[in-house]
Amino acid sequence: MRDRFINTPAAYALGMFAMMVPSQAFLSYFNYYYVEKLGLGLALATIARTIYLFWDAVNNPMAGYLSDRTKTRFGRRRPWIMGSIPVFMLVFIMVFSVPRGLEDTGLFVWLVLSIVLFEGVATLLWVNYGALFPELFQGERLRAKASAVQQIYQIVALLIGTSLTPIIYGAIGFGWMSVSYSLLFGVCMIGFVLSIREREDIPQAAPMPMLEAFRVTLKNKPFWTFNIANSFAQTVNGLLGALMPFYAKYALHISERYVSVLMAAVFVSVIPLVAAWYYISRKLGGLSSWRLAFAVYGLAAVPLWFANNLGEGIVAGIIAGFGMAGFLVTPALLSSRIIDLDAERTGHRREGIYTAVAGFITRSSGLIAALAFWIVGLLYGYESGDKPGPHPETVFRVLISAVPFILLAVSFVVSLFVKLSEKRISGEEEGSVGE
DSSP states (O other): OHHHHTTOHHHHHHHHHHHHHHHHHHHHHHHIIIIIISOOOHHHHHHHHHHHHHHHHHHHHHHHHHHHHOOOTTOSSHHHHHHHHHHHHHHHHHHTOOOTTOOHHHHHHHHHHHHHHHHHHHHHHHHHHHHHHHHHSOSHHHHHHHHHHHHHHHHHHHHIIIIIHHHHHHHHHHHHHHHHHHHHHHHHHHHHHHTOOOOSSSOOOOOOOHHHHHHHHHTOHHHHHHHHHHHHHHHHHHHHHHHHHHHHHHTSOOOGGGHHHHHHHHHHHHHHHHHHHHHHHHHHOHHHHHHHHHHHHHHHTGGGGTOOSHHHHHHHHHHHHHHHHHHHHTHHHHHHHHHHHHHHHHSOOOHHHHHHHHHHHHHTHHHHHHHHHHHHHHHHTOOOSSOOOSOHHHHHHIIIIIHHHHHHHHHHHHHTTOOSOHHHHTTTTTOOTTO
């Protein structure tokens, strides 16, 4: 029975679940924890996030390059993942376990140190995990199935990381919440590592020299256009998760204990909506459905502006969830196909470096989110939970509705410049996902 589970979509998706629970809790609540709960100034929080992103720019490509060059009897990716598991657990606990008595400067230093360490080890995990997908799942049909299963696991993890987190930290505090999630991560991630075997039947050419590897990657225009479009949409994902606690408090005027209800309504609705988008992608093909997802997601963010209570917030959140589901489902086939085309052209399988650079581009969306938070807060006088200013409700309506609409409009326009043909992208040469 165990052998039948090896290298299945469910086995691979277990890794996504393991990493996504603490990662989503981090993205959704570290800003809220430091700014709203601990009183760190918004300007210092933005500077810390900027430092985090500069570090991300350095470590992501290097992690991918080193991963591609690794050769052990356990594979190229698995050793990096196994070594990162205990470090990730410890650093995640560090983020949410701030020593008592720290003022602004001390809080800022702790935040910078903890998120830089978190980003470093998270990069090793995500790069090596993502690099396994194109290798383990060959052909458009299998990739479509693996992507769908992966997104279901991801949404369950999103639900836990966003909706359950307020209940947990409300009951036992942020520190013990981080301990609980670290243990869950450790158990599930070990199960993932034991259930994955890297393929030995794919021929590997000698690794490219470093400068040549980066030069070829930088010249791949479809890759850059695809990921730049995704980065703006990823900003919206981050904003929706991170701003829900603020939006619930200031715009919907509901207490913290109902934040979980609001989050659950959004993310539970995404699970069946993933199936709807899978069907849409089969009918329209990868490229067209990917572009459509941006347009739908942008329009779906608009109702969040008009919600005034929990009930209206739930309805608006479900509508936004439909757009989010489209963005979760559609990019995977395109990304894998771009990597395949690069391998056909260069003779090198370079999943690691492409996954790493793509990860940096999309995670740079955090800087856009941080700048949007800072600029809109500055315009309306919001500094922190201690100094919310005269118009905190407007701040968070703009950030959760107007800003996402603008960013997704940019994503849609950029997506029109992807030059790969619909035929190749949708997999018609190997069996189209639309069949």
